[in-house]
């Protein structure tokens with residue numbers, strides 16, 4: 161497939177009628193052709209600073225298991241981070257984990273606006289349109305974001321295999337945390353390794369907040385989902401918890417709507 165013909169916004173199973181919608185903001189480490197002249201470093205593109213390794217595979221298994229729409233931008237977060245507010249300083253990073261991202265050191269206001277218009281805006285518009293359509297059809301919906309995190313950050317090991325990130329609305333996160341905590345071998349991060357204070361809750365807050373949808377952001381440590389066995393096993397575990405949560409949450413939000 162020619163690069164130019166690849167869509168920047170990917171929607172899988174858009175008409176899935178299960179009660180969940182998945183987003184995977186950091187699914188891809190691709191630098192589309194039109195950004196290659198900026199000189200993104202090849203070695204950085206293979207690391208977690210460019211994308212969330214393993215996250216897309218888990219999101220795809222979940223989308224298939226639960227007949228759910230899945231949205232992801234097919235572009236590296238180093239070009240623009242779709243999980244940041246348009247005015248966030250970390251929307252286009254000039255450094256990540258203490259390392260300079262030279263390709264972004266001199267991004268002009270015009271280039272920033274252009275990346276917003278070509279990637280960030282259509283991605284969020286696609287999610288918005290899907291959620292609006294589901295509301296019109298009165299389809300019960302919960303929004304789930306799938307991410308992965310690096311086992312060691314700035315030299316510090318992270319003990320949690322999984323973290324659940326949430327804001328003021330704890331309906332979904334509490335059920336997921338409780339379900340995960342029934343497995344004694346799991347260390348579950350509660351608003352760890354990130355919390356909304358780190359500006360990482362943009363996509364979920366933007367879309368679930370105004371509609372009052374149950375929602376959570378799931379962060380899986382990327383060494384847990386480095387191969388298909390791990391990806392399937394986490395998708396299975398999460399699908400079971402989501403299926404248990406659904407009648408308690410999604411049905412209730414539907415009834416209240």
Ligand SMILES: [Zn+2]
Nearest residue numbers: 186212307308
């Ligand atoms: Zn992420």
